[in-house]
Amino acid sequence: MTLDRAGAGATPSRTAQLQSTLRRAILDGALAPGQRINLDDLRRVHDVSLSPLREALSRLVAENLVQFRDRRGFFVAPISAAHLAETTRLRSDQEALALSHAIAAGDLDWESGVLAALHRLRRAPDDGLSEDDMAFHAALAAGAGMPMLQDICSRLVNLHLRYVRVLAYPGNRRDAFAEHRAIAEAAIARDAELAPTLLKRHIERTGADLAAMLPAAEPPR
Amino acid sequence: MTLDRAGAGATPSRTAQLQSTLRRAILDGALAPGQRINLDDLRRVHDVSLSPLREALSRLVAENLVQFRDRRGFFVAPISAAHLAETTRLRSDQEALALSHAIAAGDLDWESGVLAALHRLRRAPDDGLSEDDMAFHAALAAGAGMPMLQDICSRLVNLHLRYVRVLAYPGNRRDAFAEHRAIAEAAIARDAELAPTLLKRHIERTGADLAAMLPAAEPPR
DNA sequence: ATCTTGAAAATCATCGATTATGGTGAAACC
DNA sequence: GGTTTCACCATAATCGATGATTTTCAAGAT
Secondary structure (H helix, E strand, C coil): CCCCCCCCCCCCCHHHHHHHHHHHHHHHCCCCCCCEECHHHHHHHHCCCHHHHHHHHHHHHHCCCEEEECCCEEEECCCCHHHHHHHHHHHHHHHHHHHHHHHHHCCHHHHHHHHHHHHHHHCCCCCCCCHHHHHHHHHHHHCCCCHHHHHHHHHHHHHHHHHHHHCCCCHHHCCHHHHHHHHHHHHHCCCCCHHHHHHHHHHHHHHHHHHHHCHHHCCCC | CCCCCCCCCCCCCHHHHHHHHHHHHHHHCCCCCCCEECHHHHHHHHCCCHHHHHHHHHHHHHCCCEEEECCCEEEECCCCHHHHHHHHHHHHHHHHHHHHHHHHHCCHHHHHHHHHHHHHHHCCCCCCCCHHHHHHHHHHHHCCCCHHHHHHHHHHHHHHHHHHHHCCCCHHHCCHHHHHHHHHHHHHCCCCCHHHHHHHHHHHHHHHHHHHHCHHHCCCC
């Protein structure tokens, strides 16, 4: 995804800070899906002026977390069954694609990265879709050496993450770790058939679970 | 892609105008790949203030036409063999994906749209990658009913378009129309094997041609 | 000669204020 | 009673100016 820049120790610009803060707020549902974003209010809340606020929001538009309509302002991207369905399908396709490329092109660093991420996942609480979970998926996609594709995957994971948070998805009902391990093993075994298939199944299962929870919390608008 | 908003007759905001203008400038190479973007200069040239300029550039970052580095400013996205390779591969994968989905889900409107776009292409000069050419590819992807995927495809076409313009690719050496027609026919025949394969081949051929021309004009930085 | 150092200059980032636009509700009209 | 018009208000868009950081470049040291 459009990563949070911030050269090491340097102070990140307010715009960059805002981008992170607002992203988190949207992913957590603190800014509710579909909600109109009042620039003046938000400006006061975060104690910044309009310029960095608008710019941060513009960046979030690129992540599909915010919508913009010319001269009408910004809105938190709505959620819906259709949007969730597209997100799931796309994420499944894209991550599988990235994994295929990674299996073909990944080097030793990639393999170690995957194993390291898997290890961290072992004792993670795994409440639906944790940071570690996201890191694992990112590690899988990293081997392809295709930065644009990685960005796409990142953003899609974030979109799913929002559904997980907003719907309070309790991922621990599944043995997610077993799924992750199987994927990692197939990936490192360079099984170009099995690994992407498992990954797709894993993602689609999450998507199906989320879809099942969605009607209960169907968006107000 | 992040489409140019402009509600029908309403005057588009300066930001939206700038976004179009600058996109064209970058695609045409008027703003050279890799070049640093001096905000103050650009502000004067276009006779606007910094706010809409920065916002327009931020939007172009989302289209991968501009890069941004915190506190260092904006740069025209560089071109390179590696970047072209990824663009080609991604575009090929993504458009094939979209076409597969369209073949599965496309309705009558989609079919007519494809045929209409093809017809327009028949007598187009087709200098490499014309507007009509882009419209044809957009029409193919439209049937999938997946707006995010369409966006992705749009952006990738634009990235290719820049190489075409910057390298002055003379597309008419190929019988592009024949390729397009074959793709359209296979798509409408709902041939889920043939159509995506032809499309991929078509795109990869363009990518290969561009790659062959690239070394001659290798970027200065 | 090359590597620091430290202003000065350039340029990015941010602000507060102003202007333009879209939405809304009350009055006027059918 | 229902619809249209218009003025007002909330808010988005833009501006010009100010503050902060990076870059540049030249002088001095090694």
